[in-house]
Amino acid sequence: MTENNIKPTSNTSPNDAAPIAIPQEAFDWYDEYAHGIIDRREFLKRLGGLTLLGLSASAITAALTPNYALAEQISFNDPxxxxxxxxxxxxxxHGEGRGYLVVPKALASTAPAVLVVHENRGLNPYIKDVARRLAKVGFVAFAPDALHPAGGYPGNDDQGRAMQKALERSKIEADFLAAALYLKDHPLSxxxxxxxxxCFGGYIVNMLAAAMPNTLDAGVPFYGTPAAESLRDKVKGPLxxxxxxxDKRVNATWPEYEAVLKAQNADYIAHMYDGVNHGFHNDSTGRYAPAEAELAWQRTIAFFQQHLEVS
Structure with missing residues (x-):
């Protein structure tokens, strides 16, 4: 079923001392740019038109561009x-994958394991922090880097997007399937x-749920598109x-996907967060919506606790 959630919040930039009111068009154009629908030149050209409204294109770009210094909620050297x-x-x-494994230091034996899947730009600091957040509350978390075959996340999202786009999609998917099996069988799991x-990681979670329905015990895709049509009817959930x-682009795919889930009697629940954009959980950009992100995260943790604990 689908649920609507809390009221809209104003859009603010985590990169500035004071909030900046970003027009919705800028968020939409950034989504198109981030997903390769338009190039950077076209994105900046469109933003330039907003200066007529008294807004600086550079200020809007800075607000939308990740500032990963702001995304660290759990330090890498947390005790x-x-x-x-x-x-x-x-x-x-690609023969070999590599990822960021984070475990609770007080782990006595084993714990539930959670695969963390990044956006379309490699294993950036935000995704590493998400893995640390999971370990902090007791999970064994593993965040693979799809860019490992190309040398790993380069430290720059634009370059990371280009690198990921250049890799063969089917091999990237196979790497995440292999990562899931590696993690499920890990000695600490x-x-x-x-x-x-x-985003892309949300798609991968939907793909895993379809490609290995008996291996994945619980999946939480954030603003992800569904798996290929030929696989969707294999999904069992829980999701x-x-x-x-x-998020018009992703939401347009949901009615058809939900119809398949219903037809298969899959175990799922969907939450729609009002007034927020694609990427609202990412606390390094102006798309971040703190209240909605926190609610979605607490629901995610509770969902994993419900389905991944050994009875």
């Missing part, structure tokens, strides 16, 4: 967690596997799908 980089075999993908992903009401 309650241990973080390392680990490799795993991916024979159907209790054998229960969850997955959470954002918790998180949507932003202003």
């Amino acid at each position: 309650d967690i241990t973080a390392t980089f680990e490799t795993f075999p991916s024979p159907q993908g 209790n054998g229960k596997l969850g997955a959470v992903g954002f 918790m799908l998180q949507f932003a009401s202003l």
Whole structure:
């Protein structure tokens, strides 16, 4: 079922001392730019037209561009967690994958495991922080980097997007399938596997739910498109799908996907967050909506606690 949630919040920039009112058109254009529908030149050209409204294109660009210094909620040297980089075999993908493994330091034996899947630009600091947030509350979290075959996340989102786009999509998907199996069978895992992903990562979670319905025990896609039509009817769930009401591109795919889930009697719940944009959980850009992001995250944690604990 689909639920509507809390009231809209104003759009603010985490990069500025004072809030900046960003027109909705700018959010929409940024989404098109971030997903390769328009190039950077066209994006900046459109923003330039907004200066007629008394807004600076550079200020809007700065507000929408990630500032990862603002995204760290859990420090990499937090005393309650241990973080390392680990490799795993991916024979159907690029041969080898690599990811960021974060575990609770007080872990006595095993814990539920959660795969964390990044956006379309590689394993950036925001996604690493999401993995640390999960470990902080008791999960074994693993965040693979799709860009490992190309040298890893380059430290720049624009370059990361270009690198990920240049890699073969089917091999990237195979790498995440391999990562899921690696994590489920990890010595620190209790054998229960969850997955959470954002944007491209949301798509990957939907893909995992369809491609390995008996392996994935719980999935939470944030503003992700569904798996290929040929796979969708394999989804069993449980899934918790998180949507932003202003995200026209992703939301257009939901009615058809939901019809398939209903027809399959899949176990799912969908939340629509009013008045927020695609990327509202990412606390490094002006799309961040704090109240909605926190509500969505607490629901995510509760969902994993419900479905991944060994009874």
